[in-house]
Amino acid sequence: MFDDIQHRLSDALGRFKVRGKLTEANMQEGLRAVRTALLEADVNYEVVQRFMKRVTEKAAGQELIKSVRPDQQIVKIVHDELIELMGEGDPHIRFEKAGPTVIMLCGLQGSGKTTTCGKLARRLIGLGRKPLMVAADLQRPAAIEQLLVLGRQLDVPVHAEDPAAADPVEVCRKGVLEAEKLGRDTVILDTAGRLHVDDELMGQLKKIEKKVRPHQVYFVCDALTGQDAVASAGAFNEALELDGVIMTKLDGDARGGAALSVRQVTGVPVKFVGMGEKLERLDPFDPERIVGQMLGMGDIVGLVEAAKDAVDEDEARRQQERMARGKFDLDDFRKQIVTMKKMGSVKDLMGKIPGMNQMGAMLEGVDADAEVKRIQGIIDSMTPDERRDPHSIDIGRRRRIASGAGCEPQDVSGLVKQFDAMAAMVKGMSQMSMMDRVRMLSGLGKAGAFNPGAILKTTKQSTGKRLTPKEREKQKKLREKEARRIQKELREKRKGGPNP
Known part of the structure; x- marks a missing residue:
């Protein structure tokens, strides 16, 4: 949702990385880019003109707030004005007291x-x-x-x-x-x-x-x-x-x-x-949440609401207890896939997580929802023992599973290898609070280390190309390294220690 305007506004707002006082001179190029982004997003011309006038008046000459970068201040101005542009949400329906x-x-x-x-x-x-x-x-x-x-x-x-x-x-x-x-x-x-x-x-x-x-x-x-x-x-x-x-x-x-x-x-x-x-x-209609997605800020409220409708609390509690004991197998992963599918499409969920909108390019050319369904099919073709212990899957088992799932044996092998890295990350995240998990996913997304499509990319894409074993190993090491760094950063932050 809003992919085009999201990318255009992100590029435009990235031009405001200047120092000191925000003036009309150093904002001219960036504001021109914002105006172009809105027009290309098919926003009404007169609406764009009025919007840009208000943004320019508010931004020009604004003093730099301590510890807040100029580009962040501009994002705040654009954010507030976009909300103002759409008006307040009004879902109220006035019902008559007498008669229908x-x-x-x-x-x-x-x-x-x-x-x-x-x-x-x-x-x-x-x-x-x-x-x-x-x-x-x-x-x-x-x-x-x-x-x-x-x-x-x-x-x-x-x-x-x-x-x-x-x-x-x-x-x-x-x-x-x-x-x-x-x-x-x-x-x-x-x-x-x-x-x-x-x-x-x-x-x-x-x-x-x-x-x-x-x-x-x-x-x-x-x-x-x-x-x-x-x-x-x-x-x-x-x-x-x-x-x-x-x-x-x-x-x-x-x-x-x-x-x-x-x-x-x-x-x-x-x-x-x-x-x-x-x-x-x-x-x-909630303008604040819509603007958040347009500016790539995600929609945590929407994510929580979707999870509330899809997640079985008793099952979630059992999953949490298992992860706390370091237990996470392919059966648990399958249950999470089923829950995720109830919450919406992969693209929709990624758009709701702050920072994850940048991952869209990595899934270019991949039907993410179809691939998630195929992963579920591979897991469904395994026996209960194989789901509990994926490392028991030898060549013969891979062929049998692939035959049942309608895929290639190397797809089964790729899923197991990628699952190892995911299991390690999930085990580390099990000790974090919900907000720390979101921060970690956001940080990994921005760094390009956490790729929800990593498992998908081990299967055959629309281009017919595969990642080589060397490329897959490189991805795995990058994810593990970035996960360790962010986990360490979050631990130090909770302890009040240094936060590099």
Whole structure:
């Protein structure tokens, strides 16, 4: 997520490594690079101009704070202004005291309205509400069936009619009446979209708004379409007076232009962001966390939340006790892979760990999630005894395991060798606090010594090339050396000793 803007801003902010007072003269080149980075990320031109004016005014002439480098001060200014640019997060939904609260979703075709309808219904259930969904999109043939499927998954009633004989305004009106009859307190209207803004679409939505009088109108915005999405949001806001925006497909947005522009262009707050296809992935919009990822600072809060949902506490406690005794085998590793897969994609998790965003280049050309699945397949092809004692795997066993996993025997050998280095690191980390572990991973990531793709790179990549035994041994030694250095540094820091 936000890979493009992250790399561009990192390069731009790296130009601020100057000494003494920050002046307009020594900031000119760096600010030009920041401006270019934002424009290339598809941020609205006028928004960029206003943003750069505020940053320049705050940064020019600012005195150097003791012990804080000038480039760090600029990062702080840019960080704060980006948060200001996106506005405060506002996930609050105002519910009516009498009768059902009616929420209308609108947007262009393909923006993810119907999926968002299901996600919003699931979120409302979590708030103790009793939603009903209305299939008012009579333009897209599969929209009604899709909403009915989502309704069955969520056990939420759906009001739907024959699209050939129905009128969308009447469908919405009857849907509200049905909600009243069934005692449902919230109605979500899934309206039709078009490939572009047109008079027919707006006319239909205005009729629904006039006849049904929804209490909240949300524009569903596809983040991947960048400025097109922002322009559409502005057009819908002029016609309907939006109450909020829901951004979809944010997990696939490399540029970030829509996320940075939509609030400034429309004046409407972003309520929620959709991340992936799963119904539980509708998150409150949090500008601070999004900016942190754009600037490569990670998202520890998001990482902890993902872990909270995925980790079994009893199993985690047993794992911790085993590691404290120096026990860590391939069976433990497999359990951690399963947990990690529940938390999200490898790329998504790396983006949440501070400093680990720099590791993306090392995984270039590798389908990390597919390779993690293949590693799990190799471990699954082992016997319980082989998982407990990987060194018992001889040539014959390697061939049998490779045959069962659909890979080459050398892939099995590479996994075992890399696991040795990982087991040593995990054993050292077991004595650390959670924050010390994050600091260690961040430090290793910045140094290029900790490579989550090291195991992946022992398998055949898309280029068909392999690491040579010499290269693998070099990687292993580098990781072990850097792990020892950072562990020593953390121990000395806790003792109050020198911190080189």
